[in-house]
Amino acid sequence: MTETAVPVTGDAPVGAGRVTLLGAALVGAAVAVALGVYADKHDPAGQALFTLGFSGTINMKAWLATIAVVLACVQLVLAAWMYGKIGSSPPAAVGPVHRLVGTLAFLVTLPVAYHCLWSLGFETDVGDSRRFWHSLLGCVFYGMFTFKVLSVRSRRMPGWTLPIAGGLVFALLVGIWVTSSLWFFDNAGFPSF
């Protein structure tokens, strides 16, 4: 795998790029649907998990999600740097650091998602809008994340795919954070360790 600081724009034939794009989108959609189906059909355990030193599982989740959003903001800045939107031409290390920060952001979301899926399940009551949207955004986030990872790995995608996918992943993560951590801090108080 060649490592570059500046993203490579796909120059594959349009048809091949579209097929690859469609394939990645289908895989991402499958991930999102699979998570939603599991969360809906699985009997929620309704139990707490480890707390990593926080006073409760919910507190831990609120803070891990916050850390993920902060890392995602760093990643957004690094991406803008790579695409020449800010600052001078980026050093070669920006690309690897961007990938490292993104991977770490993804890692810290895993315990949060695990507790949501295993212990709480999918909120299907649209009337309970916060939890409904949180459930929906959570599933779509991992689907879009999958699509983005596949986009990074493929050089046949249209050049606009990666920034669009990255922006959507960031927007979805912020949406998840607003409907969970922000709500929690607003209700339980900040910092609520």
Added chain:
Amino acid sequence: MIALNSVVRAVQYAALFVTAAFVLLLFVNEPAQPAPIPAAGADVGEAIYSTRCASCHASDGSGGFGPALADVLDERFPDPADQAAVIAGGRGSMPSFDASLTPEEIDAVVVYTRTDL
């Protein structure tokens, strides 16, 4: 630069491994059996709340995934029977407890949440 790329690759492989572990755990991790409920006494409601309700509503009833309960139940459910019905039947993502708790145990947790939270 090569060292940085190696670190990134190692972290990415670790993330892949951890993701696989989490997916596996979703299917094989059996919920722990909740602590047994005392046969009778004033602590029945508290015991039920701490083992069946607190993971969503927080141990002090301040809310979490589920809504806050402390100091709002009298307003939300003027009739305690309505609160008991929600516990028994569930609502939204809240599971029903009619199969795992007796009517007396549901009444005990209703009393606890309305008086001691």
